[in-house]
Amino acid sequence: MEFTFSISVSAKQYLAFYQGAATHVDVIDDTGRHLQINARYFRSFVTVSGIQGRFKLTLDSNGSFIELNRL
Template structure:
């Protein structure tokens, strides 16, 4: 398994495209410089009135499948 950390700030208006399904993936750059593409729906538990903000930890398996996403 691999663990990556990244910070994210998506304003609520911008996240609306993800929330409604118009955009399916969120592209982020992890703190180690690797680019990750994550399914947008995994961020829904973290949406608030500002959108999605914070520092996150993502764990993926050796086949690059998402195991866990959490705000840290």
Template sequence: MMRHYFFNAMLSAEQCYSYYRGDVKYVVVTADSGERIQLQFRHFQPFVGVSGIRGRFRLTLDNNAAFISLEKIN
């Protein structure tokens, strides 16, 4: 059974740059359910724009909490 988590993410361009430099490897978000989730920044890379990352996302994990997908939903 897959689990879905919904959350908003906002990272400035400067914050994204620190991830690209390798200073920080993980992004911690709080899902709508209140759960804190740690994700590798590489999962967010397709969503980085000139001003950083901004949007609403859906994270899908399998029943072992392994990453399946991260989608921007708006």
């Protein structure tokens, strides 16, 4: 399964994930589905500005994480 979405999270907002106050990032994909994605999958995409851009999330048939890519 593949889901594409846009995200814009400031560095200050993402700090809550590092501090343990939040564990999931909530997004709505391009078809309107609500997704809760574990914040750790976004770590490699964090910049001084936070996380911005378009992404594709790939899950296996059981709904388990395979990969997250910036588009």
